[in-house]
Amino acid sequence: MLTVFRPRLFKARFVLPGRRKCSTIATFLRRTVRVVSNLALAASLFLGTLNLLPLSTRGQTTETATTSGTEPPLPVGGISRPSRDVQVETNGNPVNENFRRFRYNVGVTVREVYDDNINISSFQRISDTYAVIEPGIHLGFGDSAGGFNYLTFDYIASVYFFAEQTERDTVEHLIRLAAQHDFGHLVLGLNQEVRILDGTNLNTLSNTTGVQANTDVGGHSRENTYTTTVNATYDLTGKLFLSGQISYAMYDYETLISSRQASANLFINYVYSPKLVIGLGATGGVNSSDGPASDETFEQMNVRANYIVSGKISLSLSAGLEFRQFGDGDSVSPVYEIAGTYRPFENTIITIAGSRRTVSSASLAGQDYTDTNISLTFSQRLFSRVNLSLGVGYQNLDYLSATTGASTARNDDYFYIEPSIDLDITRYWSIGFYYLYRQDSSTLALFSFYDNQFGVRSSLTF
Numbered sequence: 001m002l003t004v005f006r007p008r009l010f011k012a013r014f015v016l017p018g019r020r021k022c023s024t025i026a027t028f029l030r031r032t033v034r035v036v037s038n039l040a041l042a043a044s045l046f047l048g049t050l051n052l053l054p055l056s057t058r059g060q061t062t063e064t065a066t067t068s069g070t071e072p073p074l075p076v077g078g079i080s081r082p083s084r085d086v087q088v089e090t091n092g093n094p095v096n097e098n099f100r101r102f103r104y105n106v107g108v109t110v111r112e113v114y115d116d117n118i119n120i121s122s123f124q125r126i127s128d129t130y131a132v133i134e135p136g137i138h139l140g141f142g143d144s145a146g147g148f149n150y151l152t153f154d155y156i157a158s159v160y161f162f163a164e165q166t167e168r169d170t171v172e173h174l175i176r177l178a179a180q181h182d183f184g185h186l187v188l189g190l191n192q193e194v195r196i197l198d199g200t201n202l203n204t205l206s207n208t209t210g211v212q213a214n215t216d217v218g219g220h221s222r223e224n225t226y227t228t229t230v231n232a233t234y235d236l237t238g239k240l241f242l243s244g245q246i247s248y249a250m251y252d253y254e255t256l257i258s259s260r261q262a263s264a265n266l267f268i269n270y271v272y273s274p275k276l277v278i279g280l281g282a283t284g285g286v287n288s289s290d291g292p293a294s295d296e297t298f299e300q301m302n303v304r305a306n307y308i309v310s311g312k313i314s315l316s317l318s319a320g321l322e323f324r325q326f327g328d329g330d331s332v333s334p335v336y337e338i339a340g341t342y343r344p345f346e347n348t349i350i351t352i353a354g355s356r357r358t359v360s361s362a363s364l365a366g367q368d369y370t371d372t373n374i375s376l377t378f379s380q381r382l383f384s385r386v387n388l389s390l391g392v393g394y395q396n397l398d399y400l401s402a403t404t405g406a407s408t409a410r411n412d413d414y415f416y417i418e419p420s421i422d423l424d425i426t427r428y429w430s431i432g433f434y435y436l437y438r439q440d441s442s443t444l445a446l447f448s449f450y451d452n453q454f455g456v457r458s459s460l461t462f
Contacts, residue, residue, distance in 0.1 A: 101141060106135075106462050119220055129162075131161045153178075168199075211375075211436065322334070347380060356370065436451075
C-alpha cells in the first residue's frame with residue numbers, strides 16, 4: 001500500500017446562485033426566487049451564529065487552505081514516519097514546529113449548477129439546474145501537520161435542490177475521523193471514513209463537484225461506503241523500520257450489488273537518505289459480494305519509495321503484482337499507486353495521483369473490473385487574490401469474469417476536465433466559476449455518456 005506524506009486542511013465553500021438558461025423563463029425565475037430566499041435565510045442564520053463568536057477567538061483559529069477545490073483525491077496511505085531523523089514534507093514547505101494544539105475551520109458552500117445530463121445517460125439525457133448548500137467543519141487537536149500525535153475530524157454535508165427534477169432532492173454526507181499516537185519506537189494510527197451518497201458521483205472531501213462519476217453504475221444510485229484503516233510503524237534501527245496496515249471497506253448499495261473487502265500488509269523499510277525511503281512488502285486479503293460470485297482471495301508483492309527530491313518536488317510510489325483466486329480460476333495483474341507534488345514557484349502547485357486495483361462490480365453480477373486511473377491538477381495563484389485551477393483525469397475500467405457464465409465484454413474509458421477560477425473578496429469570502437466536462441466511452445452503449453456542467457460558487461470560511 002502507498003504511504004502518502006500529505007496532510008490536508010479542510011476548506012469549505014459558499015457559492016452564490018447563478019442564472020439558469022431555460023426556455024421557460026417565468027418558471028425558472030419563480031423557482032429560483034424560492035430557492036434563493038431559502039439560501040439567503042440559511043446564510044443569514046449561519047452568519048448570525050458566527051457573529052456570536054468573539055473576534056479574537058475567530059482570528060486566532062483561522063487557517064487558510066492553499067489547495068483548490070478541483071484537486072483530485074489522493075490514494076489512502078499509512079503512517080508517514082520513516083524515522084525520527086527524516087523530515088517528512090510533500091508540499092515544499094517545512095513542517096511548522098509552532099503549531100496550535102487546537103484548530104478549527106468552519107464554512108459553508110452554496111453552488112448553483114446547470115447540468116445538461118444529470119443522469120449521466122446516453123439514452124435519457126435530462127438537463128436541470130440545481131443549488132447545493134455545503135456546510136462543513138474541520139476540527140484538529142495535536143500535531144497533524146508534523147505527523148505525530150493528533151486527532152482530526154472532517155465533515156461536509158451536501159444538500160441538493162433541483163429546479164425541475166425535485167424528486168432528486170437529497171442530502172449527502174462525507175465524514176472522516178483520523179487519530180495517531182507516538183509511543184516512542186511504535187506509532188499507531190486509525191482512520192475512519194464514511195460516505196453517504198445519493199447521486200451519480202463518487203464525491204470525496206477533496207472534491208464534491210463530481211469529477212469522479214460512478215462509471216460502473218452509469219446512473220443514479222444510493223451508496224454508503226465505510227472504510228476503516230489501522231496503521232502501525234515500528235523502528236528497528238536508525239535506518240530500518242517496519243510498517244503495516246489492516247483495512248476493511250464496505251460498499252453498500254440500496255438496490256445494486258454490495259461488496260466488502262478486508263486486507264492487511266506488512267513492509268520492511270530502509271531509510272537510504274533523508275530524502276529517500278524504500279520498502280518491500282506483501283499484501284493479502286479477501287473480497288466478497290452479494291452477487292453469484294464466490295469469495296475471492298488475493299495476494300500482492302509490492303515495492304515502494306518515498307522520495308523528496310527537493311523543497312519543490314516530492315513523490316510517493318508503490319508498484320507490484322497481484323495474484324487473485326476466483327471460484328473457477330485465477331488472474332495476475334499489475335497494481336500501483338502514485339502521488340506526487342511539484343511546486344516550481346511559490347504560488348504554483350502541480351499534483352499527480354493515480355492507482356490500479358481490482359474492484360467488484362455493483363452493476364454486473366459475477367464480474368470484477370480492473371480500475372486504472374490517473375489525474376493531474378494545476379493550481380496558480382495570481383495577484384494574491386485570484387486562484388486559477390485546472391484538473392484533468394483518465395480512468396479505464398476493464399471487466400473480467402469472477403464466476404462461470406458471466407460476460408466479460410465491457411470496457412470503459414472515462415475522461416474529465418475541470419477548469420476553474422476563484423477570486424478572494426476578503427480573507428473569509430471568495431467567489432468563483434467552474435466548468436466540468438465528463439465523457440465515458442463504453443463497449444456497452446448503455447453505460448456511455450457525455451456531460452457538461454457550469455457552476456458558480458462563493459465561499460465563506462472562518
